[in-house]
Amino acid sequence: MNSVNSRTDKRYSLHDSEKRDNGTSLTGTFVRLAWHCSGSYSKEDGSGGSDGARMRFNPEASWGGNAGLGIARDALEE
Helix, strand or coil: CCHHHHHHHHHHHHHHHCECCCCCECHHHHHHHHHHHHHCCCCCCCCCCCCCCHHHCCCHHHCHHHCCCHHHHHHHHC
């Protein structure tokens, strides 16, 4: 399978089947994850944001404002 099909397949997989243990959708958590990733971007020096995927690692992954986002990160890692 080529990479374009892989991305498309993953997108539909996340949209259609990713659920929490209680059956609720992860869609809102994915939006929140994207918001938090982009919120750390600094226009002044171009640092932060999603560049480098720092939200995947400590200390940023464990910051209080990012609580509960691990489930979305784990779903994307699969």
